[in-house]
Amino acid sequence: MYRSGLILSGVTRLQHGSGAGWMRLELAFWILGIALITTYLAATAALENQRTQGIELFAEARATAMLAGPVANRPATNASARLQDRQAGVPTPIGAGAIETPPLPIAVLRMDRVGLEVPIYPDISELNLSRGAGWIGGTAAPNTGGNVAVAAHRDRYFRPLKDVKVGDILELESLSGRGEFRVSRIVIVDPAEVSVLDDTTVPTVTLVTCYPFYFIGNAPRRYIVQAIAVDQSGEVSSSDAILTALPSGETP
Secondary structure (H helix, E strand, C coil): CHHHHHHHHHHHHHHHHHHHHHHHHHHHHHHHHHHHHHHHHHHHHHHHHHHHHHHHHHHHHHHHHHHHCHHHHCCHHHHHHHHHHHHCCCCCCCCCCCCCCCCCCCEEEEEHHHCEEEEEECCCCHHHHHHCEEECCCCCCCCCCCEEEEECCCCCCCHHHHHCCCCCEEEEEECCEEEEEEEEEEEEECCCCCHHHCCCCCCEEEEEEEECCCCCCCCCEEEEEEEEEECCCCCECCCCCCCCCCCCCCCC
């Protein structure tokens, strides 16, 4: 009887110790989870703050350019080169909660119907794609004619592209002026399909992001939205001027 009591007592202490261990482990996981969520929210808030600051900085620079008169008419390619020089050495990673004044964007992209407004920076570094959008080097500079290509992350500021429809209006404002474009087509292509970046005779804006939008991991395809310039009368500059052959995966 005495021996049975000792055994039962030992089992009780063992169960109690095991239960306390599991409670401590569960508490540790809760603390880790809360810390990760807090870190993510802090980093997201910092990047959103940089997006807002970028738009404000651009608005101030645009107002100054308009007051200066002839400066506003200088080729945007020169402005892009100057801005790229200013951005040399900008680190791509961003720490949680880090807040810095972003460099001057080269343009601002707006699509009112889907609530999109992002600053466009002069390269596609990870930092720029996280706090706005990036101009794809080698394509036309904003509002200078040709094909202007812009990229951003599907899980950040280009997620609204999933709701864009043919006929939607896109506004591209640069230091040299403001252009209005109408979405002419939406296609899904493989990453190797770079013909969508080819230059065009009609002023065009090409928006690029990864696809599918809710894919976990590195998305395997690219979602392309292309828009053609609209003249002052509200008419598209030229119909069917972007491509001759459509890539596979075009959406209706």
